[in-house]
Amino acid sequence: MEELLHVANLVANKLNSHWEGPLEERLTLQALKVSEEAGELAQAVIGARGINPNKGHSHTWDDVRAEACDTALTALVTLHMLGGDPAAFLAEHLRTIRAKAENWEARA
Template identity: 80%
Template sequence: MEELLQVANLVANKLNSRFEGTPEQRWSLQALKLQEEAGEVAQAVIGALGVNPNKGHSHTWDHVRAEACDTALTALVLLHMMGGDPEWFLAEHLRGIKAKAEGWEATA
């Protein structure tokens, strides 16, 4: 997990150094990039299931995993771009999600 956060910070710094717009513009474009990556996950799932009649089985489940990794990294890049303490913010947010998930009832 530490390496993931380091890579996200590196990518965020490189992207921030190349963009001359406002911080909000950078964040907005990165949010759009995140949506693009999520779409690539969906495309890979469709390909893995073979439900597109024009393409058939065009992807594997490993493609889905790779696109999910790209999506996760893109989200963390956005978090790093926005500044503050992204690792603290992520940890706090995950604590809240964990508390909710622990309260879910198991289904059979």
């Protein structure tokens, strides 16, 4: 997890160093980038399942895994760009999700 957060911080810093526009605009575009990556993940799943009759099996499940990684990293880059302490925010949010998940009822 530490390496993931380090890479997200590195990417965020590199992107920010090339941005000359208003911060709010950069954050908006970065959030949209997460959606773009999620779309590529969906496209890879469709390709791995062979659902599109025009394309058939155009992706592998390794492609899906790679797109999932890209989506996760892009979301973490966004978290870093929002400032504050991304690692602490993420840790606290994960604790909240964990507590909820531990209380989910198992389905029979």
